[in-house]
Amino acid sequence: PRRNHSAKFKATVALAAIRGEKTLVELSEQYKVHPNQIGQWRLELLERAAEVFASPAEKRGPGVDIKSL
Numbered sequence: 001p002r003r004n005h006s007a008k009f010k011a012t013v014a015l016a017a018i019r020g021e022k023t024l025v026e027l028s029e030q031y032k033v034h035p036n037q038i039g040q041w042r043l044e045l046l047e048r049a050a051e052v053f054a055s056p057a058e059k060r061g062p063g064v065d066i067k068s069l
Helices: 007-019 024-031 035-053 056-060
Strands: none
Touching: 007 024, 007 035, 024 035
């Protein structure tokens, strides 16, 4: 059966992987998650880390140009 992990849990595990104090195998034993999953969460955190510091205007993205409609 699939397990659904909370965002907080994923962030905790991914941050532990980024710190590098333990190997992915050690983290997988500690958190009971497959090492490949930890690697995916780590990569996603690194790729999307800039979103945390984005301004509200940057988060909204480009608006619709009403004149062209």
